[in-house]
Amino acid sequence: MIKFLFSFLICFSFICNGNNSFSDVDSLIEKKQFLDAWKLLSSKESKSNKEQINIKKIDMCLKYFTKSISHQAFAFTNLKPDENIIQKRNLAETKLIPTFPFKIDVIIDSLIRENPENYNLYKSKGDYYYDIFILFGKDWIINKQEVLRRMYTAYKKADENGKNDYISLYALGYFHNLNSETNKAINYFKRSVSLDSNYAPTHYNMAYIYTELDSNNLALKHALSAYGKYKYITYKNNACQMAGSILGKLERHNEAVSVLLDCDRLIPSTYQTYYYLLNSFLKLNKTKEALLTANNMFSLDWKSHTINTDIIEFFIKTNHLTELISFYQTKLKNEKFDMEFRGHIQLHIAQAYSLVNEDKYKVKYINEAKESFTACYDKSHPIFRVLNKMIK
Incomplete structure (x- = not known):
């Protein structure tokens, strides 16, 4: 009985430690003490936990860096309560600050070779290349097509083995959409939305696909969702314009005008907004408004x-x-x-x-x-x- 209890306590302790092994790191991250969190995480690494530690490090690199050198070296900063990471990144662009070399591509491939059945590693690899695609576009060490291929291959392997999230499923859908594989793209986007219905890019891309398929009611639903959920004004405006154009196609011109005037308040005097507004004003026989819009277009x-x-x-x-x-x-x-x-x-x-x-x-x-x-x-x-x- 004592032996059984001792064994149980060891197992229970292991499980608890596994679940809470990053609680001190996460506490520092929550307080925006990113440099201290990185150093503490690095001090924890050992031969037995290196996969878990490096997955956490990769997550930190992608989310909390102050400066990145081609995503091959990263700088971290302890922030004050009133500071945010975006401000720090903008300031760091013109400053020389110490960075920690951390070649994620080399590290993750090495770990996968050692343990190819740890599918969390594939998920982290996909996250890395997805981040590169978003941040660097064509301007990275390898070309954009190869970045996308590596992202897709890693995310696909992870997903086939039950490791995914709304972003990885969105990225898989985006990849298939780029390759004109519409049905596959929609399936991944639907799965992404089922995990997190608040991710605006998924809704925006679904709206685009449904527009191409002439499923305008479905397209409108997702365009309006994207418009409501985007926080950055440029993206919000794009979704707003899409919603306005779809309402025009559905001959719902009063609603289209209302939405498009919201667009003009977000980013005034854009050609696309005027374009869709002119169509709806003319369809409604609002010639005064149509002529004013035409003059705005002409003046551009x-x-x-x-x-x-x-x-x-x-x-x-x-x-x-x-x-x-x-x-x-x-x-x-x-x-x-x-x-x-x-x-x-x-x-x-x-x-x-x-x-x-x-x-x-x-x-x-x-x-x-x-x-x-x-x-x-x-x-x-x-x-x-x-x-x-x-x-x-």
């Missing part, structure tokens, strides 16, 4: 063929030719002397008449554009070839 770059073509096509498709011509005629009335500007406006009016097969007015404005451009361009300028092609 009045010479842009793409911008003006989009404006023209939206107005024509929604049977607003009269308002479109008036829009450009006002530009001509307000600018009497800049012949380059007038030439472009006359060209765009000719474009509009061409789309509705009004050849008489098309030719009239082509000839006026030629006159305007002759005053500011040499006869060899390519714009004259464009105008001559339009007459034919």
Whole structure:
């Protein structure tokens, strides 16, 4: 009985130590004492626990570094209560601070060779290459495609053996989406969402895929989720624009306008927001708002063929030719002397008449554009070839 109790206590002690072996390290991390946590973790390493210690070290390197040298060496800092790691990283970019060499790729491959059945090692390896892909893109030691391949191979092996989380499943889905393997991508994304429904990138990518599949109601659900969950304004704005465009496709234009105006408050004066707004305003016959939006688009770059073509096509498709011509005629009335500007406006009016097969007015404005451009361009300028092609 005593022998059994002694054995039980040893086993119980081992289990407890295994579960709490990093409690002191985690306590330091919670207090943002990252340098002290790293040093304490390093002091714990022995032959018997090196796999567990190095997995924890990798996790620290990816989450809590102050400075990274190509993810081959890392610096850590003890922060004050009011400091955050992002601020420290920004400051560290221009400073020389001591780093700890820690070549994760070499270390993890060595550990896997020693114990290929520890699938937590594969999961850590995937985490490492995923982080490199996010932070470095094309600018790492090996090319982007090889980084993605290593990430995928490691995460796949880990997942096949029950080691995954919402990020690894998202990354596997992202990889399949890049390779146009839509069904596989969706399956991984669904599994990722089932583990953590608050991870915005998964929702955003699901929205993108469902848009490509013309499953617009599903796409809208995930686009709105991504919009609500993203914290960074740029990503939030992208998700917002996607939601607005999908609402437009679903002919829910009042809702689209509401969402897109939110986009314009997040990041004012972006072309994509104006593009989708113009479509919805015209579909709702809100010509005053449509003309204001068209003017905002035009003001971004009045010479842009793409911008003006989009404006023209939206107005024509929604049977607003009269308002479109008036829009450009006002530009001509307000600018009497800049012949380059007038030439472009006359060209765009000719474009509009061409789309509705009004050849008489098309030719009239082509000839006026030629006159305007002759005053500011040499006869060899390519714009004259464009105008001559339009007459034919």
